[in-house]
Amino acid sequence: MVIRKYKDNVDKSLALICALLLFGCNSPVETADSHLQKGKDFIEKGELDKAFLELKSANQSDDKRGETYYYMALLDEKANNYKAMKQNLIRALELDESLVDAKIKLGKLHVLFGDLEKALEQAKAVMAKDSDNLEARIIEASVYVKQEKADQAEKIVQQLLKNNQDNVDVLSLAAALAYKANRTAEALNLIEKGLSKDGKNIALRLFRVKINAANSDVDKVIEDYKSLVGLYPDNNNFKLSLASIYSMTDKLDSAESLLRDVIDKEGYKPDSEITLLEFLNAKAKDRVPVEYESMVNRHQRQTAPIVELSKWMMANGFIDAAKNGLEKVVAFEGNSDLGLTAQVLIAETSMLAKQYDGTKGIVDQMLASNPEFVPAKLLRARLLLVENNPDEAVTLLNKLVWDKANLDEVYALLGQAYQVKKDRKTADKYFKQALEVNPVNLVAFTNTFSSYILAGQRDIARQVLDKALKLKPNQINFLISQAELDIIEKRWDQAQDVVHKIALFSKEKAVPIYLQANVLQGRGKYTDAIGLYEKILQEFPGHINSLINLARSYDASGQKEKAVFYLEKHHEKYPDSSAIVGVLTDVYLGNKDYKKAQKLLTGQIDRFPKSVSSYLALAKVQVLSGENGESVRQTYLKGLQVNPDDLQLALALAGFYEQANEKLNAKKIYEELLDRHPDVDVAINNLSSLLLESDNQDDLGKGMTLAERIKDSDNPYFQDTYAWALVRSGKVAEGLKLLEELVIKEPKLPEVRYHLGIAHFHSGNKATAVSELKQAIALSDRQKKGFSGQDLAKKMLIEIEHSVTK
Structure with missing residues (x-):
């Protein structure tokens, strides 16, 4: 009886499940289909939030299909989230x-x-099944344009134009090719079409x-941006770009009106x-305090914006005005x-x-009432x-x-702090950590960006810059860095765009003119x-980079x-300018x-007997013109007579x-030199090198001691000196290891x-x-530059070789 009753219950449960499946319950596949279809419908209606929820539900079901991810990618596209779009397309495929x-889309x-x-891989995958697919051919041509394969791109585009003269993408590609081939009029006609x-x-x-812009046709650039502002009134970037052009052409009222909008x-x-405020600071500095006060009054009890505005005022030298605004914050908060x-x-x-005692008093008072206030x-x-x-600062920090x-x-x-301690490596480490926390920390950015540029690591410098610009796209220091990097890398179009922005915010009008x-x-x-x-x-008159580039x-x-x-x-016209003399000397040379x-240079020395640069340049001329060594020696000695403590002249003579x-x-x-200036690394390195060439044990010991002081330097010559000191002092294996590492980084020394x-x-x-x-x-001969130990190297x-042949 118990068994029969249990069986009856099971049968009833199964019947109920079957009924639910038939009349009230969908399979996972049907559920996914339903959510996917609803997602498509919502996309069609423009209800993107609802579409996202439906597609997410389809995605979470047991049935995984590429189409769901494809439509999620379309949602990403509408949100301009291209990284997520790319991942969804890859998953879909x-x-x-x-x-x-x-x-x-992925191509x-x-x-x-x-x-x-x-991109080419995706295009060819499509064309393998549909050789005439227009979108795939456009991707293929776009790749060839980017790869500077103009002939291959031109061939495809001309074929496409025969049957697709109204296709905007094809016309765009044709215009790009015409422009790259310096057929500017043709490019403009294709754009118009x-x-x-x-x-x-x-x-x-x-x-x-x-x-x-490349043709310096400013009036047409203004008209273009005015059209863009009219077509897209909510796009503030177009307004800023137009304001920049207005600023460059001294139409300051029009620029200001756009910024206020x-x-x-x-x-x-x-x-x-x-x-x-940055615009006014660049173009009408006297109006900044009044404008700031108006902003403070507008915010009234919104004290956080007042603090941000006050920080900017302080950073730009408007100390008294900033102090007034901050006192209102204190009164309220x-x-x-x-x-x-x-x-x-x-x-x-x-x-x-520079009222340091007053500052210290305020800080002490604050910490007395709140000891943990960072x-x-x-x-x-x-x-x-x-x-x-x-040292005390480091302990506190x-x-x-x-x-x-x-x-x-x-x-x-x-x-x-570590810069003050002359520990560049540790300083760089902390600046990089600061940027990881806040990419727009200006002190850290300036030091890190410049160090990457000096080291030739432009890709990393670009990454640091892009992160900063993403958060503060109008910060003048970041913009100037961007323009300079674009110019170094010969990205002329990008540099041109940035120069326009700089014109809007630069206090010095000469800066955007120079970059232009x-x-x-x-x-x-x-x-x-x-x-x-x-x-x-x-x-x-003495702007040296303009003189050089002219x-x-x-x-x-x-x-x-x-x-x-x-x-x-x-x-x-400007006989006192040493910069002009220097550039003119180089042109003569x-x-x-x-x-x-x-x-x-002799005339310059007669006029300015203490001009160190003139003595150095004159010695260089004497060497190049083949004068005897005594003339060069006398030039350096004469310079040191009137400049007895000058490092450059002393190092040059040595x-x-x-x-x-x-x-x-x-x-x-x-x-x-080191008696007077014990921390001059070049003198430490050079003296160490000289001492290490000696066979005298005392000299070798002194050379090793000096080399220890520069062992952590990034300078490859200093690293070489330290490694050589190890070899000379008998630590051959240790020195060999460092030299092998160094030769990989610097193979041409x-x-x-x-x-x-x-x-x-x-x-x-x-x-x-x-x-x-x-x-x-061989390197020395190729570079036409000797090195210490060259004669010994040839002899050894x-x-x-003689001992080997024996």
Whole structure:
């Protein structure tokens, strides 16, 4: 009975389940289909949030299909979230490789991200089944355009134009090819045709802006941006770009009106208000305090924006106005965190005014009432650095690291403290940590970005810059860094766009003019560039980079004599400028006109007997013109008579003695120099190198001691000296290891190859020793530059080879 009853219950349950399946319950596949269809319907209606929820539900079911991910990618596209779009398209194709539209979309994204081979792969996958697929052919041509394969791209585009003369993408590609081939009029005609089909096409309109800007047709650029602002009134970037052009053409009222419109549209946010303040600071500085006061009154009890605005005012020198605004914050906030922050900033205004005792008093008072308030401790650390007390500052800052508050400021100050301690490596480490916390920390950015540029690590510098610009796209320091990097990398179109922005915010009008001249020079428009450099030199006669680039532009346009004529006249007008003398000397040297160079520099020394640069330049001229060594020696000695404590002249004379094989004289100068300036790394390195060449044990010991002081340097010559010191002191294996690491980083330094060869010889590796010594000598011959130990290297090479043949 029990068994039968149990069976009856099971049968009833099964029947109920079947009924539910038939009438009320869907399978996972049907559920996914339902959600997917609803998602499609919502996308069609433009209800994207609802579409996302439905597609997410379809995605979470047991049935995984590529189509769901494809539609999720479409949602990402509408939200401009291209990274997520890319991942969803990849997943869609993993699940269903037949999705042609997904392949096309992914191919276009690969072009956007610069993954050109991957883009070509998607295009060819589509064309394998449909050789005439228009979208795939467009991707293929786009890749060839990006790869500078103009002939292959042109062939495809011309084929496509035959049957697709109204296709905007095809017309865009044809315009791009025409522009790259310097067929500007044709490119503009193709753009016009494309815009007649799609008048709101942003890419085509911006392409036309680029061409008109490259042609310096400012009126047309203004019209282009006015059209974009009219078509897209909510896009503030177009307004800022138009304001920039207005600023460059001195239409300041129009520029200001656009900036105020941006503030109004964004609801009076501090960032957009600061943009207006930066513009006024650049164009009408006296109006800044009044505008700031108006902003403070507008925010009234919204004290956080007032603090942000006040920080900007302080950073730009409007101390009294900032202090007034901050006092209103304190009056309203009291001893809240925001009120205390305002009090710290008020104390900082005293420090900026060099009233250090007053600052210290305020900080002590604040810490007495709130011992754990981090901003007050940070200000105390700044005071310690001002007082040149980096060790105490480091102790305080290291304690703050554990608090995890204001970390970017803590790390940036630690970087500055280690700069004061002359520990560049540790300083760099902390600056990088500061940027990881806050990519727009200006102190950390400036130090890190410049160090990457100096090291030739432009890709990493670009990453640091992009992160900063993403958060603060209008910050003038970041914009100037972007323009300079674009110019270094010859990205002329991007540089041009940035120069326009800089014109809006730069306090110095010469800055955007100089950068604009750089762009024109890079594009080969030398006459226009020369005109701008001359304009700068009228206001700043000794601006050395403008002088150098003006001379280079004349030279590149085949007008060397005009460079000489201009610089000689400029020198007559401004005879006191050492910069003009330096550039004119270099031009004379480039023309091998040594007599004129010598006459110019001798005259400069007669007028300015303490001009160190003139003595150094004169010695260089004497060497190049083949004068005897005594003349060069006398030039350095004469310079040191009137500049007895000058490092450059002393180092130059010591270097001259080394070249002349007068090692004792060189050694004496380095020792005297280090007595007066014990931390000059170049003198430490050079004296150490000289001592390490000696067979005297005392000299070797002193050389090793000196080398220890520079062992952590990033300078490859200093690293080589330390490694050589290890070899010379008998620590051959240790020295060999360092030299092998160094030669990988610096394979073209003869000194390193020579020292590596000797280290291998002492380790018993004669064959490797021969190879390295030969490379050292070959590099020296190729570079036409000797190295210390060159004669010994040749002698050892003969001896080793002779011993091997025996």
